[in-house]
Amino acid sequence: MSQADVVIIDATNQILGRMCSKVVNLLKEGKKVYIVNAEKAVISGPKARVVEGYKLLFTVGTLFNPYKQGIRRPRSPINIVKRTIRGMLPKTPKGLRMLKNVKVYIGVPKELEGKQTLRFEDADVKRLKGKYITVEELAKEMGWNAYVKPAK
Known part of the structure; x- marks a missing residue:
């Protein structure tokens, strides 16, 4: 792919x-899309409502064991963002190929540092008048354990 076909968001x-x-x-x-700083994206709404909505969305019980979960919830910010994109893509093999052209990162990886990034003005948090929660806060509420390697 040429440099023009790659977009960093x-x-x-x-x-x-x-x-x-x-x-x-x-x-x-x-295009091939790289999303950096995925944990800093925001979801509009009060924290309690957003967390409960995500937990309800991915909790499925069975008849014999209603407490057993049938669907794994996306817990990391990477999986939350990719799952959101996947829900908007067509449910065809072409949609699956498109999903493979998305890479999501927590923070900025070394190979993408210093490159020009794209921001969408109509998706900026300034548009919101009410409360919101970051994807990182949501991930921690869903059970994400952010392990950070100690510096040597």
């Missing part, structure tokens, strides 16, 4: 749903 203070819909449009154009 900085998710810092971007509304998750609006940003992901823009990413889907880029994927439909045939």
